[in-house]
Amino acid sequence: MSVVPMQYGLLLAAVLFALGTLGVLMRRNIIFMLMSIEIMLNAAGLAFIAAGSRWGQADGQIMFILILALAAAEVSVGLALILQLYRRLATLDADVASRMRG
């Protein structure tokens, strides 16, 4: 049974994380920003899985379950906020919601 080396897994996780970060920073549509955050969370989860399989420990998988639960909660709250935002401003552009400018 050939084993995928840990480095590949971690590299993929890093690339995904960077893509997610760029998405959060560059996207103006707030739904895409939320999706990018999901990508970042999953990248972190992938890194845990890769590390867990390298050392044959269950801890990585436990952490992934934790992240999944966190992501689910985050999405429910985030979607509710997006819904409110859309109702109030009739747009999904995050830059428009800048009323808290100092």
Added chain:
Amino acid sequence: MLALLALVPALPLAGFAILFASAGSLPRRWIAAIGIGSVGISTILAFIVSAAFLAAPRPYREVVWRWIAVAGFNPDIGFYLDALSLVMMLVVSFVSFLIHLYSAEFMAEDEGYSRYFAYMNLFVASMLVLVLADNLLLLYLGWEGVGLCSYLLIGFWYRDPANGLAARKAFVVTRTGDTAMTIGLLVLFTHLGTLQIQPLMQRAAASWPAGSGLAIAAAGLLLGGALGKSAQLPLQTWLPDAMAGPTPVSALIHAATMVTAGVYLIARTHVLFELAPPVQAAVAVIGALTLLLASFSALNQTDLKRILAYSTISQIGYMFLALGVGAWTAAIFHLMTHAFFKALLFLAAGVVIQRLHEEHDILLMGGLWRRLPLAFWSFLIGSAALAALPFIDAGFYSKDLILWDAWNSGPYGPWFWAAGIVGAFVTAIYIFRAVFVVFFGPVKAEPAGHIGYQVAIPLMVLSALALGGGFVELPGYLGDVPAFSGLLSAALPVPPALRAATAAPSLEGVLVGIGAVVPVLGAAVAFVTVLHRPVFVTRLVEASAGVALQRFWAAGWGFDWFYDRTLTRPFVWLARLNRADIVDAFYTGIAWLSEAGYRLLSRSQTGQVRWYAAGIAFGSATLVILAVFA
């Protein structure tokens, strides 16, 4: 009967309270009744108290209540009656009463009738408190009350800014002296432990040797206060400007209240001044200088009231000269006769000015003696007394006494005497110049209106007093009636130097002769230069030196100019420089700094969620890099 003493100052105070509280809502008849009545009854009470005192002349002290009681500092609201305060009380209340009576008619057309009488009553009350006070703190209360009232009354016609300026000047200049006096009171209290005048004088005499530093300091500081109130060199500049008030106010300030306060203060604390010979010498020198300076200034005034103002400064100078040589009785005697004739002069001048529609310039008056006979005779009698024309008037006897005592006062006596004689000569010239210009010559303006009895009675009574008031003290060569000095001898003992000095009778005859001839000579000079041969004066005035001298004297020897340059302007300059308070710069700096920081930080709060996310990403990346590579 003596127990009525406290009512003497209390009644005018009550009159003030009523008039002040009613705030002009009373009918005019009532206002006059309250204003005059309170002072009138107070005068009657003063006479009753005086009669009781003279029946058994012992100093009488009456404590109304304890004013303050703090750790050994226990001044009372207490009144002290001895011969000195008796004379002052009678002069102040009686002359004030006549001036009030005069005012009732004189001010009848004025819209501030109630305010006027309220201030006048407070003025009289303050002055009576001042002269009757048994401790220096209560005296100081009256002293400041007098200063306040002079401010209020000089600026009585407050709609003209010039009057307000004159009032502020009077207040600030006298305040300069008052500050010195306050410090003097503190010195006396801290070193002698009481402010009650009689024990204070005894303790001073017991614990300070003559000429000791503390005695000199205390007497010098009290002298500062007296100089301010009595308008003596170098604080005399406020008095000529104080003419901005109504004429009866000038009469009150000059005759009965205010300017005589300094003379009274020195006479009251004469023990202290005897302990400080340098200060006492300074009093005499200041008096001699002031009387000369002011009389020369009076020569060149064209405003009738300013002539009288300078004459007051000059006459107070005589009193200071007398105080300085230790002739306490002579000073108080002159104070009394001066009160009579100066009130008379002002009230007569007031009639002239009002009847000529507020004309103050004597050069625009003339030939009024037929038109205004009562004012003319009153002014003439007042002038005769002021110039000390021999034998017929009160001013001669008091001035003669001062000159005689000045001559006897020691090695410098003849110099003081000479200053007094020169002053008397100039006095006769300037006052008779005014008489001749105003009342003789061609008629230049027709008077209007008429004089009622309320103006006529004070003029006649004061005329009688200006003529006869001197007969209470006649010198040895004229029947020797020492009633006045006999009365005052207990309160103001004659210093040994003066008692011992008895110049030869032949010398006294010569001195009296000179003193009698000089005023007549001055009046004759005035007659020649004003009426007979005006060409002398025109020639003198046309010469360039004459013009310069005339302008210099008319401006009061440039004292106003000097103070303006050395005090007022630098102060105004500093104030302007510091308009935006230099100390505040530090605090506004702190405020500016925090505001700038706030602007900077608020710039970072864009409200754009992506910027915040970028901040977080950048920050965590930095931390990771630091953790891994550093």
